[in-house]
Amino acid sequence: IGKTIRYVKSTASTQHLAHEWARQGANHGSLVIADEQTGGKGRMGRTWHSPPGSGIWMSFILKPNIPLIATPHLTLLFSVAVTRALHTETGIDVSIKWPNDLFIAGRKVCGILTEVRAEADRVHYCVAGIGINVHPASVKHLPQPVRETAVSLGEVTKKPLRRAQIVASCCTEIENLMSLYEEKGFSPIRTLWESYAFMLGKQVTVRTSDGTKSGEAIGLDQSGALVLKTPSGTERIYSADMDLSR
Ligand code: BTN
Numbered sequence: 001i002g003k004t005i006r007y008v009k010s011t012a013s014t015q016h017l018a019h020e021w022a023r024q025g026a027n028h029g030s031l032v033i034a035d036e037q038t039g040g041k042g043r044m045g046r047t048w049h050s051p052p053g054s055g056i057w058m059s060f061i062l063k064p065n066i067p068l069i070a071t072p073h074l075t076l077l078f079s080v081a082v083t084r085a086l087h088t089e090t091g092i093d094v095s096i097k098w099p100n101d102l103f104i105a106g107r108k109v110c111g112i113l114t115e116v117r118a119e120a121d122r123v124h125y126c127v128a129g130i131g132i133n134v135h136p137a138s139v140k141h142l143p144q145p146v147r148e149t150a151v152s153l154g155e156v157t158k159k160p161l162r163r164a165q166i167v168a169s170c171c172t173e174i175e176n177l178m179s180l181y182e183e184k185g186f187s188p189i190r191t192l193w194e195s196y197a198f199m200l201g202k203q204v205t206v207r208t209s210d211g212t213k214s215g216e217a218i219g220l221d222q223s224g225a226l227v228l229k230t231p232s233g234t235e236r237i238y239s240a241d242m243d244l245s246r
Pocket of ligand 1: 039041044130
């Protein structure tokens with residue numbers, strides 16, 4: 001992973017470049033990195049603020065041999081990989097908010113956008129877009145009230161950070177976890193994910209396409225869905241936005 005890297009100074013979104021490269025036959029593990037994105041994309045159609053020189057804006061092209069329905073496993077795997085990489089490089093405790101936002105002390109430091117292209121019912125390729133706020137400038141100009149909910153690694157460590165080193169660590173972790181997933185399946189990834197998740201055992205509210213659901217987050221099931229304990233029984237959440245209840 002990360003043996004072939006395309007680096008660009010500025011682009012609309014590394015997701016677009018990665019999809020283009022994948023269509024042209026990029027190898028498994030190819031990586032696109034931009035110093036700046038002018039049209040960074042977040043989950044659920046949101047924008048991702050990506051000013052120059054301040055963060056890691058990168059997209060991996062991965063070709064796992066898995067069925068399309070296993071896509072949530074990948075997303076969860078990436079969040080575990082980046083959590084571990086950030087901990088190794090900075091010593092900071094990073095935790096995961098379902099499904100794959102990374103937080104430091106209640107503020108978001110990294111977002112992950114997983115996009116797959118299918119061939120029949122298999123994953124043809126996957127583009128894993130990872131945005132990490134490294135230096136304080138990455139969040140300084142975020143509009144309020146989003147600014148309040150975001151954080152950069154630099155604000156927490158107060159020591160110099162090298163983006164290349166963090167990228168290298170992400171590559172190593174993704175490679176290791178993908179091998180683990182290939183060998184042992186989702187179970188060990190799930191256990192790791194649950195050990196980093198900060199909302200388990202708490203009351204949460206999720207907004208899904210068919211309304212709002214509240215309950216206690218108790219863990220993941222084998223498909224990667226979040227399991228909620230609600231007064232009317234167990235609910236499985238496949239895709240949603242989540243808030244911790246007050
Ligand atoms: C989210 O939290 O909503 C996901 C954010 C993903 C941002 C990354 S930055 C690199 C890649 N290129 C993009 O346009 N988005 C992802």
